[in-house]
Amino acid sequence: MSAGETTTSGRSAPTGRAGSVRLDQVVHRYVRGGEAVTAVGPVDLTVPAGEFLVLVGASGCGKSTLLRLIAGFERPTHGSVRVSGAEPRPGGAAGVVFQTPRLFPWRTVRGNIDLALRYAGVERGRRPERRAELLARVGLEGTEERRVWEISGGQQQRVAIARALAAENPLFLLDEPFAALDALTRERLQEDVRRVTAQTGRTTVFVTHSADEAVFLGSRIVVLTKGPGTVALDLPIPLPRGDVDAEELRASPEFTGLRARVAHAVKAAAAA
Structure with missing residues (x-):
């Protein structure tokens, strides 16, 4: 999907609304050993206000880099990032949760x-x-x-x-926040985040390695290729977002089918 054109439902995506995110031809490079290494890009991506987007892919594909660009912690080498229609800045429109609580x-x-x-x-x-x-x-x-x-x-x-x-803040960013936790705690916190974001209606961007976590949480999933990260799959998740039984949802054929599709896409993108 080209940034600023349509959402996954085919409707026009307003990119200036509070919490909306737009990436236009974003490329980010860093220097390692005296050489420029491209970590991400080019990436075009539009996240409408209120959407729960999950970025998923193998290690080193640029998921966390994209999150830092959206948070305003880094500037893209090329292209532009806009949050609520403006250039993001640290401490601005986003609340951020990292891998460790800090x-x-x-x-x-x-x-x-x-x-x-x-x-x-x-x-x-x-x-x-x-x-x-x-x-x-x-x-x-x-x-x-x-x-x-x-x-x-x-x-x-x-x-x-x-x-x-x-x-x-209208935007909520989470960078693999449950990676270090045991499976039971992780599932409980996934349910908490799903409930909290539904209650607040905030635009959410969540980074994970897990296809299961991505399908459970997201209203939309973007799978990234191995570095430099580009969009390999942009998939809407048509699962109920309201008050649902987590165990029943995970056991449903719709959930297991989507999980298998995302897992296959992640493996294929990592091997390409």
Whole structure:
């Protein structure tokens, strides 16, 4: 799909709406050993406001690079990136969750959330109510006074998700946030993210290696070729997005068929 033309449903994609993302002929290179290496591109991609896009592919295909470009942490070597119609900047329109929680270990859960609320410009008097809302949203009620080292890895990642949601940015970016977690915790947090993004309606871009995770979470999946990453498959996911039973969804023939298709595309793109 050419950037700015149509969405996966065939409708015109407004690229200036809050949370919308547009990449036009994006190429990104870096220098290694004195030589320029192309990590990504060229990539044309439009993400309409409210969509849950999953970037999936083998290691080194440029998934995280694209996420950093969208977050404004890096600038493309060629082409342009626009978020809500403007050039992205760190701390701007996106809340970001990384592979590790990156919390402040000397602070309590309350302290970590309140710091994010302060940076987001939330008035002091409103912070307790807002903090309670965020912790309830990620299932961490009653943990405010616990230190980071007193809670599990999965709970720490939930705090990181709550912190990223604190500013109410229209765009939510997640870079393999569950990669280091055990399978049961990972599935629980996948359900949490699916529910939270449905509740907030934020545009979401999620990076993963897993075809299963991609199909469960995404309303659309983009598979990238091995480096330099380009779009190998752009696939809408026509699965129910509302309040659904996760086990039933994963066991459905529609889910297993889509998972197999994405897994095949990832393997083919990595081998090409």
